[in-house]
Amino acid sequence: MLEMPAPIDGTAPGPLKKQLRLNAIDMMCMGCTPGIWTHPRDQSEGYTSLRYWTELAKILERGKFDAIFIADIFGVYDVYRGGTAPAFLNAVEFPVCDPMMVVPAMALVTEHLGFGVTGTISYELPYSFARRVSTLDHLTEGRFAWNIVTGYLASAARAFGLKDQLTHDERYDRADEFMEIVYKLWEQSWDEDAVVRDKKSGVFAHPEKIHKVSHKGRWFEMEGYHLCEPSPQRTPLLFQAGASNRGREFAAKHAECVFIGGNTRPIVARSVADIRRRAVEQGRDPRSVLIFAALTVVTAPTDEEARAKYEDYRRHVNIEGTLALISGYSGIDFSRYDLDAPIAFFESNAIQSFVEAFTVADPSRIWTLREVALDAGVGGSGPKEVGSPQTIADALEQWMRETDIDGFNLVYAVTPGDTLDFVDLVVPELQRRGIYKTEYSPGTLREKLFGAGMCHLRSDHPGAAYRVQPDVP
Amino acid sequence: MLEMPAPIDGTAPGPLKKQLRLNAIDMMCMGCTPGIWTHPRDQSEGYTSLRYWTELAKILERGKFDAIFIADIFGVYDVYRGGTAPAFLNAVEFPVCDPMMVVPAMALVTEHLGFGVTGTISYELPYSFARRVSTLDHLTEGRFAWNIVTGYLASAARAFGLKDQLTHDERYDRADEFMEIVYKLWEQSWDEDAVVRDKKSGVFAHPEKIHKVSHKGRWFEMEGYHLCEPSPQRTPLLFQAGASNRGREFAAKHAECVFIGGNTRPIVARSVADIRRRAVEQGRDPRSVLIFAALTVVTAPTDEEARAKYEDYRRHVNIEGTLALISGYSGIDFSRYDLDAPIAFFESNAIQSFVEAFTVADPSRIWTLREVALDAGVGGSGPKEVGSPQTIADALEQWMRETDIDGFNLVYAVTPGDTLDFVDLVVPELQRRGIYKTEYSPGTLREKLFGAGMCHLRSDHPGAAYRVQPDVP
Numbered sequence: 001m002l003e004m005p006a007p008i009d010g011t012a013p014g015p016l017k018k019q020l021r022l023n024a025i026d027m028m029c030m031g032c033t034p035g036i037w038t039h040p041r042d043q044s045e046g047y048t049s050l051r052y053w054t055e056l057a058k059i060l061e062r063g064k065f066d067a068i069f070i071a072d073i074f075g076v077y078d079v080y081r082g083g084t085a086p087a088f089l090n091a092v093e094f095p096v097c098d099p100m101m102v103v104p105a106m107a108l109v110t111e112h113l114g115f116g117v118t119g120t121i122s123y124e125l126p127y128s129f130a131r132r133v134s135t136l137d138h139l140t141e142g143r144f145a146w147n148i149v150t151g152y153l154a155s156a157a158r159a160f161g162l163k164d165q166l167t168h169d170e171r172y173d174r175a176d177e178f179m180e181i182v183y184k185l186w187e188q189s190w191d192e193d194a195v196v197r198d199k200k201s202g203v204f205a206h207p208e209k210i211h212k213v214s215h216k217g218r219w220f221e222m223e224g225y226h227l228c229e230p231s232p233q234r235t236p237l238l239f240q241a242g243a244s245n246r247g248r249e250f251a252a253k254h255a256e257c258v259f260i261g262g263n264t265r266p267i268v269a270r271s272v273a274d275i276r277r278r279a280v281e282q283g284r285d286p287r288s289v290l291i292f293a294a295l296t297v298v299t300a301p302t303d304e305e306a307r308a309k310y311e312d313y314r315r316h317v318n319i320e321g322t323l324a325l326i327s328g329y330s331g332i333d334f335s336r337y338d339l340d341a342p343i344a345f346f347e348s349n350a351i352q353s354f355v356e357a358f359t360v361a362d363p364s365r366i367w368t369l370r371e372v373a374l375d376a377g378v379g380g381s382g383p384k385e386v387g388s389p390q391t392i393a394d395a396l397e398q399w400m401r402e403t404d405i406d407g408f409n410l411v412y413a414v415t416p417g418d419t420l421d422f423v424d425l426v427v428p429e430l431q432r433r434g435i436y437k438t439e440y441s442p443g444t445l446r447e448k449l450f451g452a453g454m455c456h457l458r459s460d461h462p463g464a465a466y467r468v469q470p471d472v473p
Numbered sequence: 474m475l476e477m478p479a480p481i482d483g484t485a486p487g488p489l490k491k492q493l494r495l496n497a498i499d500m501m502c503m504g505c506t507p508g509i510w511t512h513p514r515d516q517s518e519g520y521t522s523l524r525y526w527t528e529l530a531k532i533l534e535r536g537k538f539d540a541i542f543i544a545d546i547f548g549v550y551d552v553y554r555g556g557t558a559p560a561f562l563n564a565v566e567f568p569v570c571d572p573m574m575v576v577p578a579m580a581l582v583t584e585h586l587g588f589g590v591t592g593t594i595s596y597e598l599p600y601s602f603a604r605r606v607s608t609l610d611h612l613t614e615g616r617f618a619w620n621i622v623t624g625y626l627a628s629a630a631r632a633f634g635l636k637d638q639l640t641h642d643e644r645y646d647r648a649d650e651f652m653e654i655v656y657k658l659w660e661q662s663w664d665e666d667a668v669v670r671d672k673k674s675g676v677f678a679h680p681e682k683i684h685k686v687s688h689k690g691r692w693f694e695m696e697g698y699h700l701c702e703p704s705p706q707r708t709p710l711l712f713q714a715g716a717s718n719r720g721r722e723f724a725a726k727h728a729e730c731v732f733i734g735g736n737t738r739p740i741v742a743r744s745v746a747d748i749r750r751r752a753v754e755q756g757r758d759p760r761s762v763l764i765f766a767a768l769t770v771v772t773a774p775t776d777e778e779a780r781a782k783y784e785d786y787r788r789h790v791n792i793e794g795t796l797a798l799i800s801g802y803s804g805i806d807f808s809r810y811d812l813d814a815p816i817a818f819f820e821s822n823a824i825q826s827f828v829e830a831f832t833v834a835d836p837s838r839i840w841t842l843r844e845v846a847l848d849a850g851v852g853g854s855g856p857k858e859v860g861s862p863q864t865i866a867d868a869l870e871q872w873m874r875e876t877d878i879d880g881f882n883l884v885y886a887v888t889p890g891d892t893l894d895f896v897d898l899v900v901p902e903l904q905r906r907g908i909y910k911t912e913y914s915p916g917t918l919r920e921k922l923f924g925a926g927m928c929h930l931r932s933d934h935p936g937a938a939y940r941v942q943p944d945v946p
Binding site: 028030035037038040049050054074075076084085088089090091094095097098100101102103104105107108109123124125127128131132134135136138139141155156158159160161197199200202203204205206207208210220221222223224225226227228229231318 | 513518521523547557561563574575577582598605608670672673680681695696702704
């Protein structure tokens with residue numbers, strides 16, 4: 001059994017002992033939060049164009065971001081006011097395009113940036129999904145990552161012809177089976193030395209080194225050869241963001257990188273410890289799971305300017321749209337509550353953790369639903385840091401020290417403005433402090449994150465168990 | 474009822490009355506025919522890299538090709554010798570990657586080239602497929618086309634967890650239902666004026682102009698809003714290649730462009746007349762269906778050099794691989810037949826039409842299975858033209874005059890060499906003769922092919938029937 005890691009950094013003095021990692025979070029829709037697309041600096045209405053994505057990719061590579069992560073969703077937000085009108089009026093994660101499609105164009109204009117995309121297991125067929133992912137891993141030369149999601153909107157289930165979605169835990173059970181199939185396709189179907197491509201002999205591959213995989217389970221039954229020869233990473237780098245108990249269990253088993261939310265550092269620290277503990281229970285090295293916390297950063301040369309910028313963003317928040325979003329997340333129709341009554345007085349069963357989280361994050365304020373929406377409407381419901389590059393760098397260090405995270409998922413408010421600000425102002429400050437890379441490491445995305453030679457899944461990862469063991473002579 | 478078209482051009486003297494259209498056929502694998510990847514000039518082993526596809530796209534746009542068409546397949550060829558070894562050894566359309574993934578990168582480096590990709594209805598979910606296609610139509614600014622395929626390999630069905638594939642006609646019935654759903658999503662879900670994107674008022678779209686579509690049929694049941702706002706073409710340009718009676722019926726109903734095979738001009742002429750007649754029966758203008766014949770062209774400055782090039786290609790054909798391919802197509806294990814016996818003496822029920830077609834195409838030769846494979850191994854089993862640019866241009870004109878086709882699907886033997894030869898040698902000759910464009914037309918792919926203003930499906934196309942009619946005030 002692997003031992004639990006000693007608490008690192010923590011409150012220890014001196015420089016941070018690990019490098020901070022950065023992902024940029026995005027979505028192929030009109031911005032990450034409702035209403036901000038109306039800001040004069042925001043360019044998210046270009047989300048259907050190739051140039052929009054290739055320009056963003058170039059900015060991120062200039063800022064040495066590890067990866068861009070494009071979230072995805074299949075359903076529509078129809079809980080608030082019992083219908084879709086608020087979501088449609090305000091472009092609340094709708095319309096939303098297929099995010100895998102922008103990866104090849106972004107890969108063409110970059111050399112190192114990683115590309116993480118959400119793939120929703122409930123609405124994919126494992127055989128064709130495995131091929132699509134392998135194709136992207138080939139085309140990006142090993143820079144592809146998959147954010148494993150099971151899906152949470154009932155409207156999506158109906159769009160795919162299901163009466164309703166499976167229960168929460170059933171979705172994860174089915175997802176475990178889906179993972180088993182794709183591991184077999186990625187890890188087991190082709191031996192490492194199957195492909196020879198010898199023009200002289202005319203032999204492309206050794207047929208006896210290409211294996212048919214089969215699966216017969218509760219949810220799936222199939223047999224077939226993986227259609228792609230092994231891509232640089234084989235299994236793409238695996239991300240997951242499960243927050244529930246069953247979701248955490250799934251993440252601790254499969255994820256190499258975990259996304260977490262949480263509005264305060266103590267809350268995040270507890271989540272991090274929990275995830276590392278669960279990884280150990282799964283027989284994995286707890287340090288082989290990189291953990292990223294969501295964070296919105298608004299920065300400017302001075303604290304005062306940053307503050308003014310943040311206040312300006314708040315004026316563009318669309319309250320109705322934001323409530324439609326959080327009603328969809330929670331399943332609670334918040335239109336039934338008084339916008340200006342303190343949420344502390346709502347019936348407690350109506351207050352979901354993410355609404356309560358605001359009062360936890362800042363108990364000195366009186367939080368109303370309006371205040372919650374205004375806060376969540378700037379870069380999402382996660383924590384925010386607003387200030388000069390020095391202030392931001394101090395805050396990021398503090399997050400790293402107190403929570404044991406490995407880095408951040410940056411969520412913009414205005415795009416690409418906030419990303420540009422971060423790259424131009426904060427990145428140099430982080431580099432000056434020696435806590436952020438000045439050059440990318442070579443190799444695949446997995447190697448960049450875990451070190452040279454770590455091209456494939458680690459041997460203690462459950463996916464590695466599906467590999468065909470080399471014959472012992 | 475629309476009238477049948479008067480026979481055009483035919484044997485009439487004088488210049489061709491219509492412009493010749495060109496698509497380049499490809500596949501995301503080690504070349505279109507087995508073995509040719511061993512040729513020193515062939516570069517198909519780069520098929521997993523972005524540069525391979527973007528360089529090809531630039532060559533095609535330089536040659537003013539209307540589109541590149543990337544075929545696809547989900548199964549493996551396992552009929553020949555009762556197993557997959559010959560197909561795996563010789564890279565017979567295996568491995569094969571997801572062709573949709575190279576479209577965005579090719580679109581980034583071109584302005585006019587169209588992108589047609591095979592999408593296999595049997596193995597796609599209509600809701601997510603419709604979104605993926607709309608995303609590509611957005612990103613390419615209306616240059617996307619879909620080649621509608623139902624799938625024909627039993628091994629693919631098993632890989633997707635089906636006991637066996639549906640019967641041939643059932644596959645088409647199911648495909649008709651699939652088309653109904655995607656038409657509703659593409660044509661009906663969003664009114665033309667639904668999106669306003671008004672930064673001042675903050676209104677993204679009028680909710681009452683976005684409609685939930687629903688479907689309840691034999692094969693599918695679903696309800697949902699299309700997740701993408703209308704893309705430039707809405708329904709992508711539709712290609713189909715059905716050769717059977719049921720396939721032709723499907724093509725005549727849905728296809729705007731039809732791919733046909735056929736080794737002689739009289740055979741192709743009969744197919745063309747049949748497709749146009751069936752289109753009329755469906756209430757469509759027979760000229761609204763563009764018909765493309767498969768053709769392999771091997772060219773060089775002189776006839777003699779072209780002939781020598783062709784003979785050189787034949788020496789790289791992989792006989793076993795080619796037999797694995799045609800065994801897969803036909804379902805007949807050709808390993809049971811003598812490679813050097815004249816095929817005329819085979820039991821007739823074992824000789825499928827595409828094998829017989831060789832004797833029909835050139836009855837002056839004695840065709841053996843080896844000769845069939847050598848012929849089919851250079852650019853596929855379709856017709857070939859080998860010669861100088863003048864010889865080729867004469868031949869293309871003759872094909873156009875005698876068959877009433879609208880253009881060609883060019884199939885290379887060696888890639889990108891044959892395409893480069895065609896662009897550098899034949900295209901200028903066609904342009905000199907005034908039968909090939911010297912500039913692209915503006916607009917979407919559908920407009921380039923059918924004229925200005927023809928951005929969407931024609932009103933006589935069955936997909937147009939799903940549009941919401943504007944309210945009459």
